[in-house]
Amino acid sequence: xxxxxxxxxxxxxxxxxxxxxxxxxxxxxxxxxxxxxxxxxxxxxxxxxxxxxxxxxxxxxxxxxxxxxxxxxxxxxxxxxxxxxxxxxxxxxxxxxxxxxxxxxxxxxxxxxxxxxxxxxxxxxxxxxxxxxxxxxxxxxxxxxxxxxxxxxxxxxxxxxxxxxxxxxxxxxxxxxxxxxxxxxxxxxxxxxxxxxxxxxxxxxxxxxxxxxxxxxxxxxxxxxxxx
Numbered sequence: 001x002x003x004x005x006x007x008x009x010x011x012x013x014x015x016x017x018x019x020x021x022x023x024x025x026x027x028x029x030x031x032x033x034x035x036x037x038x039x040x041x042x043x044x045x046x047x048x049x050x051x052x053x054x055x056x057x058x059x060x061x062x063x064x065x066x067x068x069x070x071x072x073x074x075x076x077x078x079x080x081x082x083x084x085x086x087x088x089x090x091x092x093x094x095x096x097x098x099x100x101x102x103x104x105x106x107x108x109x110x111x112x113x114x115x116x117x118x119x120x121x122x123x124x125x126x127x128x129x130x131x132x133x134x135x136x137x138x139x140x141x142x143x144x145x146x147x148x149x150x151x152x153x154x155x156x157x158x159x160x161x162x163x164x165x166x167x168x169x170x171x172x173x174x175x176x177x178x179x180x181x182x183x184x185x186x187x188x189x190x191x192x193x194x195x196x197x198x199x200x201x202x203x204x205x206x207x208x209x210x211x212x213x214x215x216x217x218x219x220x221x222x223x224x225x226x227x228x
Contacts, residue, residue: 023061023068027092029117032164034070034198036061036089042222043198045211053077055211056222059198061089069095079226081106085116092117094126101131117193118147118166132174140173148190156201156213161194 023036040060047053054077061070068089075081084106086096093114101107113127123146132139148167153160168189175182192201203210217225 023089025089025092027090027117027119029119029164029193030089030092032162032193032195032198033087033092033117034059034072035196036068036070038062040219042217042219043213044215044217044222046214047209047211049203049207049210056226057199058219058222066095075226087117091115091119097128099130102133102135107131113142116143116145118145121147136176136178138175138177140171140175142171142173144169144171145191154192156194156197157215161197161200163192163194163200166191166193 023030025033027033037059038061040058043057043059045055045057047055056075056077056079058073058075059070061068063069066088070087070089072085072087073081074083074085080100082100084096084098085094086098087093088095094111094116095114097109097111098106099109107130109128109130111128113125115124116126118124123144126143126145127140129138129140131137145166145168148165152163152165154163155161156163168191170187170189172185173182174185188205190203190205191199194200197213197216200213201211
């Protein structure tokens, strides 16, 4: 269970000058995703189940040879990057997925299934494989996500926001290619995406891990916090 909680906490680059603008996407849930903005914004999430635990998501938009996309970098409370996700604006599918391995090195994962934000009522399947935390192990992370039929208005930073709420089933397979042994950990979670904001909350089914958006900061404000 501990491994599952750790990886849910991960759910759940170069920056050009620019600002906020409305972007078109074939995915109807774009309005519930992070807004297009080339100026980085830092989302501070706090684990309300364990009040001292924080997580920072650095969100920014870029245009390059692959088109327009939004990057979300995930940092621990002490400012260490642990993961990055690169979303294609056209579909909100993932272009790239990066994790930091056991040696502290940034490594590109093997993406087998790119979908992570549903287009509608269908269940999507995300699958990514990367080095494990023990020698010679590999981890396959899978997320099966579909829209959850519950009240789609709730409180975010003292304001009511419309939201899309998704039910996630997460499966982590730890595999040793030499011994051929594998262990599988599975669990359920819920992710909340609010209109005009993006991801604002996520938690495990039992809420032993429960992260909620507390503040959106500029990069300058964030640097002051992690430099203390």
